[in-house]
Structure formats: C-alpha cells, structure tokens
Amino acid sequence: MTLKYYVIYSDTILLTVKKCLPMSKNIELWVNRKDFRSTQIVTTDIPAPASGELVVAIDKFGLTANNVSYAVSGDMIGYWGYFPATDDWGKVCVWGCANVIESNCDGIAIGERLWGFYPMASHVLLTPGNIRTDQFTDVTSYRQTLPELYNFYRRTDFEPDAVRQFENERCLLVPLFTTSFVIYDYLLYNDLFSADQIVIGSVSSKTGLGLAKMLRNDPNISAKIVGITSNGNNEFVEQLACCDQVITYGNEEELDKSLPSAYIDMSGNTGLTKRLHTLLGDNMVESAMVGATHWDKGGKQETLSLIHI
Numbered sequence: 001m002t003l004k005y006y007v008i009y010s011d012t013i014l015l016t017v018k019k020c021l022p023m024s025k026n027i028e029l030w031v032n033r034k035d036f037r038s039t040q041i042v043t044t045d046i047p048a049p050a051s052g053e054l055v056v057a058i059d060k061f062g063l064t065a066n067n068v069s070y071a072v073s074g075d076m077i078g079y080w081g082y083f084p085a086t087d088d089w090g091k092v093c094v095w096g097c098a099n100v101i102e103s104n105c106d107g108i109a110i111g112e113r114l115w116g117f118y119p120m121a122s123h124v125l126l127t128p129g130n131i132r133t134d135q136f137t138d139v140t141s142y143r144q145t146l147p148e149l150y151n152f153y154r155r156t157d158f159e160p161d162a163v164r165q166f167e168n169e170r171c172l173l174v175p176l177f178t179t180s181f182v183i184y185d186y187l188l189y190n191d192l193f194s195a196d197q198i199v200i201g202s203v204s205s206k207t208g209l210g211l212a213k214m215l216r217n218d219p220n221i222s223a224k225i226v227g228i229t230s231n232g233n234n235e236f237v238e239q240l241a242c243c244d245q246v247i248t249y250g251n252e253e254e255l256d257k258s259l260p261s262a263y264i265d266m267s268g269n270t271g272l273t274k275r276l277h278t279l280l281g282d283n284m285v286e287s288a289m290v291g292a293t294h295w296d297k298g299g300k301q302e303t304l305s306l307i308h309i
C-alpha cells in the first residue's frame with residue numbers, strides 16, 4: 001500500500017508533486033540547523049500512540065520562503081522545538097493537512113481530517129487537549145512554552161463546505177495572507193505614518209503581493225505603491241497591476257525620493273535596507289522588517305545601526 005505524498009510549492013504556480021512512499025514507515029525530512037542546504041531523509045517505524053495521543057498521516061503541505069524563515073529564526077522564536085530532532089538536525093515546520101490513522105484519544109476519531117502545523121514528514125504524533133467541535137490544542141509538554149498560535153489544530157470535517165473546498169489555498173496562503181492583512185492594518189492604524197509612498201521589498205512574495213493588493217483595493221489610500229523585486233519576477237508583478245511602480249534590485253535610484261515613505265521589507269536584505277534609508281534620508285518615515293526571502297543576504301544589527309533612521 002502506498003501513500004500519495006503531495007508537496008505544494010509555489011512561486012507563481014501551484015505545483016503538486018506526487019511521490020509514492022511506503023505507508024508502513026514514517027518518513028521525515030531533516031534539515032541541518034547549521035547549514036539549511038544540508039538535508040537528510042530519516043525513516044523510522046510509525047510511532048504507536050500512548051494514552052491520549054493520535055497518529056496522523058500528513059498528505060499535503062505548503063512550502064514557501066516563510067518555511068525557510070522558520071529555519072532561519074528557529075532558535076530565536078523556537079520553531080525547532082515543535083518537532084525536535086537530534087544533534088544539529090531539525091524538522092522545519094509547515095502548514096498542512098493530515099488524517100488521523102490511529103487514536104488513543106477520547107473525542108478524536110480515526111479518519112478525521114486536521115489542518116495545522118506539522119513537520120515535513122509522513123506521520124506525526126499529536127496530543128489533543130482542550131478539545132472543541134472545531135479545533136483542539138496540542139498539549140505535548142515541550143510545546144507549551146512555545147508560541148501558542150502554532151499549537152491549534154482545526155478539525156476540518158466540522159467546518160462549512162465553503163472553507164473545506166479551499167484546502168490547497170489554506171495550506172499555501174493562510175499564514176501569509178494573515179500577515180499581509182496585519183501589516184495593512186498596522187499601516188492603516190498609524191495613518192500610513194503620513195507616508196505618501198509605500199515601498200514593499202521582495203514584493204513578488206505571497207506576503208508582499210497580499211499587502212500590495214490590499215493597499216491597491218482600498219479606495220481611501222492614495223499613497224503610491226512601489227514594489228521592489230528581482231529581474232525575473234518584474235514582469236509577473238507588473239502584470240498583477242497592484243503597484244504604481246515596480247523597481248528591480250540595484251535600481252532603487254528610480255524611487256521618488258521627495259515623498260515621505262514607509263518601507264515594508266519582506267526581503268531581509270540589509271544591503272537593500274541600507275540603500276533605501278540612505279536614498280530617502282528623513283523621508284523614510286517608517287521601516288518595518290517582516291521577512292527574509294533573501295535570508296542569505298541578511299546582516300547583523302550593527303550593520304543596520306549605521307543607518308540614519
């Protein structure tokens with residue numbers, strides 16, 4: 001018997017990879033915490049659930065730059081702690097869907113479908129607590145000191161069809177669009193910091209595009225929306241028509257430097273941040289780092305502290 005294993009990766013398309021794996025084993029992708037490009041596949045027996053535990057089979061998850069950030073900030077925020085590995089190895093967390101295949105937990109039945117936070121693996125043990133009709137909390141002891149947001153699991157069988165039919169989008173976009181909305185709300189709440197120009201770094205990311213689109217769709221916002229992206233994504237962003245101006249990396253001089261500007265950075269490229277601060281000077285009225293799609297071009301705090309803010 002085989003499990004169809006789906007990985008959803010997206011840049012501009014939704015790519016579904018199907019691979020046949022033996023269902024009799026638990027297969028995990030481990031990432032070296034000191035060198036994220038180094039990985040290994042680890043195969044073990046499927047764990048048996050102790051009292052109060054479930055075993056779920058993961059068949060689908062989204063994979064974007066945000067998951068890379070879970071590795072980059074794994075020690076700082078605690079992402080390595082949700083599904084610990086051993087030595088220098090870790091399991092990068094993803095948002096996905098799984099079915100309960102074994103249950104030793106009253107109230108959660110075999111066959112239930114769950115949406116939530118998983119390792120990149122075929123199976124995992126969960127320990128439900130605070131069980132409600134629509135969700136439960138994982139109460140595994142070592143997860144209780146970690147950010148609570150990631151311990152909730154939605155019991156999707158009990159959700160309306162209108163929600164259930166967007167399973168792929170949910171795995172891929174929900175954590176990102178939620179962040180886009182929070183930034184949009186942050187800008188609105190602060191009257192855009194009196195900026196007449198909103199500059200979005202790494203705008204072609206899903207989080208960046210969500211923000212640009214919400215700003216564009218808001219009839220009360222007249223600020224110029226500027227996206228910064230790479231050459232390869234320039235045309236794609238232009239086609240979406242959510243920016244007034246699209247600038248490619250290295251051409252930041254094209255910015256209108258006379259406008260008070262708020263910079264929302266998804267790139268984590270400290271060289272870019274420094275260039276923008278230098279160009280805009282006192283017209284940089286807000287600068288918020290949200291992401292690190294270019295995490296390998298990140299710098300240290302002392303580099304940024306040279307910037308006049």
Ligand SMILES: NC(=O)c1ccc[n+]([C@@H]2O[C@H](COP(=O)([O-])OP(=O)(O)OC[C@H]3O[C@@H](n4cnc5c(N)ncnc54)[C@H](OP(=O)(O)O)[C@@H]3O)[C@@H](O)[C@H]2O)c1
Pocket residue numbers: 010011063064065066067069070175176179201202203204205206207208228229230231233266267290291292293294
């Ligand atoms: N703080 C938070 O709570 C929070 C929440 C959600 C997301 N975020 C952050 O926001 C950022 C965007 O996340 P996302 O999931 O929306 O990103 P995504 O859609 O996967 O971003 C893809 C973009 O990343 C850039 N990129 C740079 N190097 C790349 C590479 N080697 N392969 C593919 N893309 C590459 C490209 O944009 P350009 O060419 O335009 O640079 C590409 O279009 C992440 O750093 C994420 O951690 C933060």
